[in-house]
Amino acid sequence: MIRIQQLTKQYGATRAVDGLTFDVEPGKVTGFLGPNGAGKSTTMRIVMGLDHPTSGTATINGKPYADLHSPLREVGALLDPGAMHPGRTGRAHLRIAARSNGLPISRVDEVIEHVGLGPAARRRIKGYSLGMRQRLGIAAALLGDPQVLLFDEPVNGLDVEGVRWIRDVLRGFADEGRTVLVSSHLMSEMQLIADRVVVIGRGTLIADADVGDILRGPDQRRIRVRSPEADALAAALHEGGQVEHTRPGELVVTGMTATEVGDIAHALRFPLYHLAEIEQSLEHAYLALTADSVEYAVGGPSTSAEGETR
Numbered sequence: 001m002i003r004i005q006q007l008t009k010q011y012g013a014t015r016a017v018d019g020l021t022f023d024v025e026p027g028k029v030t031g032f033l034g035p036n037g038a039g040k041s042t043t044m045r046i047v048m049g050l051d052h053p054t055s056g057t058a059t060i061n062g063k064p065y066a067d068l069h070s071p072l073r074e075v076g077a078l079l080d081p082g083a084m085h086p087g088r089t090g091r092a093h094l095r096i097a098a099r100s101n102g103l104p105i106s107r108v109d110e111v112i113e114h115v116g117l118g119p120a121a122r123r124r125i126k127g128y129s130l131g132m133r134q135r136l137g138i139a140a141a142l143l144g145d146p147q148v149l150l151f152d153e154p155v156n157g158l159d160v161e162g163v164r165w166i167r168d169v170l171r172g173f174a175d176e177g178r179t180v181l182v183s184s185h186l187m188s189e190m191q192l193i194a195d196r197v198v199v200i201g202r203g204t205l206i207a208d209a210d211v212g213d214i215l216r217g218p219d220q221r222r223i224r225v226r227s228p229e230a231d232a233l234a235a236a237l238h239e240g241g242q243v244e245h246t247r248p249g250e251l252v253v254t255g256m257t258a259t260e261v262g263d264i265a266h267a268l269r270f271p272l273y274h275l276a277e278i279e280q281s282l283e284h285a286y287l288a289l290t291a292d293s294v295e296y297a298v299g300g301p302s303t304s305a306e307g308e309t310r
């Protein structure tokens with residue numbers, strides 16, 4: 001289990017992490033989401049002892065990284081797949097890591113097998129594709145067979161097969177009861193992988209909830225309705241919710257249930273050709289949650305109040 005409590009990290013004038021508190025529980029894949037610059041990588045680096053918090057704590061199984069007796073046996077991370085010596089073979093990279101951490105060398109071939117690196121393990125890292133580097137990085141994270149795993153954007157640049165592979169690997173870890181924290185900007189992927197999500201913006205917590213609950217959130221519910229009397233129906237629905245005209249004869253209603261929309265249409269004797277709740281996407285929910293926290297938006301910085309979250 002990873003526990004982040006009142007974590008703050010200041011870099012000069014930049015507050016990268018600002019009083020962040022959340023737990024990452026075992027047996028689940030927890031997605032770590034937030035706009036560029038939100039503080040995800042900084043938080044992960046602090047958990048891994050690569051950076052010091054300005055205040056607050058980050059612990060793994062109750063201890064800060066620096067106090068772990070045998071760190072690689074407790075936690076593994078893929079943070080920056082570029083940070084490997086290009087002239088070494090993948091196998092040599094793993095052997096050095098194993099030796100310097102007192103892990104049995106036999107683990108090297110096991111993890112090479114586990115990540116499917118195969119014969120490429122005997123080639124120099126400089127000739128690796130991005131996907132091969134990601135696999136090697138994951139192999140290194142697994143060396144000590146740790147119960148806690150952190151992955152910073154592991155699907156970045158991977159091909160379709162690679163993305164599926166990562167999905168299966170993370171799912172497998174969680175099903176074995178391990179703790180898995182994974183950051184990504186790919187919401188469709190996160191919707192498939194994550195059981196839970198922690199959303200941050202400008203270093204502060206925006207949401208910490210089960211993916212199912214986020215998708216079912218009451219203010220996220222949208223109803224699609226089609227009627228030849230769409231305009232008149234829209235006028236009647238305006239009282240209860242927000243109504244958007246999506247195409248001729250079609251409305252999308254927010255803030256009402258399908259039953260309420262149907263009852264109003266029935267009372268006014270408007271024919272309905274379609275009435276259904278729109279299946280919620282994590283992307284839609286995420287955009288609504290982070291609308292006020294986007295620092296690097298298309299078309300310039302967000303004009304919303306500084307630090308405002310919901």
Ligand SMILES: Nc1ncnc2c1ncn2[C@@H]1O[C@H](COP(=O)(O)OP(=O)(O)OP(=O)(O)O)[C@@H](O)[C@H]1O
Binds near residue numbers: 040041043
């Ligand atoms: N070593 C550093 N020195 C100075 N500022 C830093 C440093 N590392 C991160 N920052 C700043 O801290 C903030 C958070 O950065 P961080 O990399 O943690 O964000 P992120 O959520 O991982 O973003 P992305 O999605 O783009 O990877 C940014 O404003 C960044 O510029």
Ligand SMILES: [Mg+2]
Binds near residue numbers: 040041042152
């Ligand atoms: Mg990052």
